[in-house]
Amino acid sequence: MDWKAQLKLVPGVFIPAIVVIGVFLGFGVFFVEQAEQVFNAVQGGIVHYFGWFYSMSVAFFLLFVVGLFFSPWGRIRLGEDDSEPEYSYFSWFAMLFSAGMGIGLVFWAVAEPMSYYLASPTVESGTVEAASEAMRLTFFHWGVHAWAIYIVVGLSLAYFSFRKGLPLTIRSAFHPLLGDRIQGPIGHAIDVLAIFGTIFGVATSLGLGVMQVAAGIDYLFGLGLEDATGLQLGLIAIITLIATGSVVAGLDKGIRRLSNFNMIVAVILVLFVFAVGPTVFLLNNWVENSGNYLSTIVQTTFWNDAWGDGEWHGAWTFFYWGWWIAWSPFVGMFIARVSRGRTIREFIGGVLLVPVAFTTFWLTTFGNSGLHRELFGAGGIAGVRAEEMLFALLQGFPLSAVTSVLAMIVVVAFFVTSSDSGSLVVDMLASGGDPHTPTGQRVFWALLEGAVAGVLLWAGGLGALQAAAIATGLPFAAVLSVMCFALLKALRTESMDRGRIRKVFPARNHDNEGGAGLPIDTAHGGDDA
Numbered sequence: 001m002d003w004k005a006q007l008k009l010v011p012g013v014f015i016p017a018i019v020v021i022g023v024f025l026g027f028g029v030f031f032v033e034q035a036e037q038v039f040n041a042v043q044g045g046i047v048h049y050f051g052w053f054y055s056m057s058v059a060f061f062l063l064f065v066v067g068l069f070f071s072p073w074g075r076i077r078l079g080e081d082d083s084e085p086e087y088s089y090f091s092w093f094a095m096l097f098s099a100g101m102g103i104g105l106v107f108w109a110v111a112e113p114m115s116y117y118l119a120s121p122t123v124e125s126g127t128v129e130a131a132s133e134a135m136r137l138t139f140f141h142w143g144v145h146a147w148a149i150y151i152v153v154g155l156s157l158a159y160f161s162f163r164k165g166l167p168l169t170i171r172s173a174f175h176p177l178l179g180d181r182i183q184g185p186i187g188h189a190i191d192v193l194a195i196f197g198t199i200f201g202v203a204t205s206l207g208l209g210v211m212q213v214a215a216g217i218d219y220l221f222g223l224g225l226e227d228a229t230g231l232q233l234g235l236i237a238i239i240t241l242i243a244t245g246s247v248v249a250g251l252d253k254g255i256r257r258l259s260n261f262n263m264i265v266a267v268i269l270v271l272f273v274f275a276v277g278p279t280v281f282l283l284n285n286w287v288e289n290s291g292n293y294l295s296t297i298v299q300t301t302f303w304n305d306a307w308g309d310g311e312w313h314g315a316w317t318f319f320y321w322g323w324w325i326a327w328s329p330f331v332g333m334f335i336a337r338v339s340r341g342r343t344i345r346e347f348i349g350g351v352l353l354v355p356v357a358f359t360t361f362w363l364t365t366f367g368n369s370g371l372h373r374e375l376f377g378a379g380g381i382a383g384v385r386a387e388e389m390l391f392a393l394l395q396g397f398p399l400s401a402v403t404s405v406l407a408m409i410v411v412v413a414f415f416v417t418s419s420d421s422g423s424l425v426v427d428m429l430a431s432g433g434d435p436h437t438p439t440g441q442r443v444f445w446a447l448l449e450g451a452v453a454g455v456l457l458w459a460g461g462l463g464a465l466q467a468a469a470i471a472t473g474l475p476f477a478a479v480l481s482v483m484c485f486a487l488l489k490a491l492r493t494e495s496m497d498r499g500r501i502r503k504v505f506p507a508r509n510h511d512n513e514g515g516a517g518l519p520i521d522t523a524h525g526g527d528d529a
Helices: 011-030 032-070 089-100 103-118 128-142 144-163 170-183 185-221 229-276 279-295 297-301 311-315 317-337 344-376 386-394 400-430 439-504
Strands: none
Touching: 011 032, 011 185, 011 400, 011 439, 032 144, 032 297, 032 311, 032 317, 032 344, 032 439, 089 229, 089 317, 089 344, 103 128, 103 185, 103 344, 103 386, 103 400, 128 144, 128 279, 128 297, 128 317, 128 344, 144 170, 144 317, 144 344, 144 439, 170 185, 170 439, 185 229, 185 317, 185 386, 185 400, 185 439, 229 279, 229 344, 229 400, 229 439, 279 297, 279 344, 311 317, 317 400, 317 439, 344 386, 386 400, 400 439
């Protein structure tokens, strides 16, 4: 058997990506102390010199997708004019949420509000005002800005792939600007950058997930580990191997079913905490948190701590912006893959609003429950490590052993879906957008994601994860900005083409709003291109 004939790879993408990732892995393994110093230096430099660019970029992405939602282009379907969505709303939303937030939301739901409450960047720490401000800032980091970033990538890829017939890969989004040059070195470089960002974005989430599972085991069984790195690395190996089973099962049997299962378990967990916790207090805070978030969204978006040292922003806001942007090739391509047949308006509305609504409910339930106990109850959460705070909260409720196990199941399932989805996306990037690649290739990428997560934890733990997210997100922020202009150019061209067609066939199209039935202009890359 000729193994080369069995592989579906673009050498100009695969080889440079592997070399760059391999150099990083070697540096992290053999020069641990130096790697940690480099991570810290890179993070500090980016925060100091490019923090403004991150703030402007995420603001632009949000305005861009909101503008598209209300524009006439919102009626355009991502696919042929008569195509129908492939997945039900429940499966679609479950896969969106599992891919887009997943592990990080479980990790930070209690830890992030508690961190701001104990060390508030704006008000006196340890007060009711600090608790309210903590929830506002947490909503800000997990709200519409993150999903707007995903929409930019996902919408561009879905449009150019399903409507224009181009491969489902990042380079295709630049066809209006580069033309056929996307098949050359420029296109290769774009996809290599996307692979690099995806690998490290996924590895950041996998690292957080393993830290939390290890902390849960340590906390629940009283192991008293001084250094949990060995346990974390062992868990990465075990769960990565589990993820390969989902990879082998494929999208429908693997990711879809696991995402549905994960959403059911996550909903059970959050509803249980909501029911046995301070329910009325949580309802009041869900409304108040949302109002505080929405009423200050513009001011907070452009707040860069210009008169301060920027330390808090570097550790939190810019970490999140870098993480979401580095994560966006993976999430964007994945949600594009499962969104064929939906209109642009349906895509934006569904991706922007539904996951955010569930996210805010999740954050309120866990975050405000923790703050309520710390302010008015027995406390006991503020004194533990960030990765242990969720389990410390659950210990104060009935059936704590059961809910703690459920929480670890949710994290592991998110780990598997993230690894599985990430390997699918990276494999498509490395194969020029081919969705039907050998299973062994996806297994290779799943194992590589686990290896990168392990190296990041070995080389510096949470600090290395944060630095990697910020550093890999910066160059791709510029790529996303150009992607927006490319999509606008393509949409404007399609509108002009439709206008010309209506002049030629006025009787046939005078009452057509969505474009169904219009002849395909293959010269401009129509559906059959």
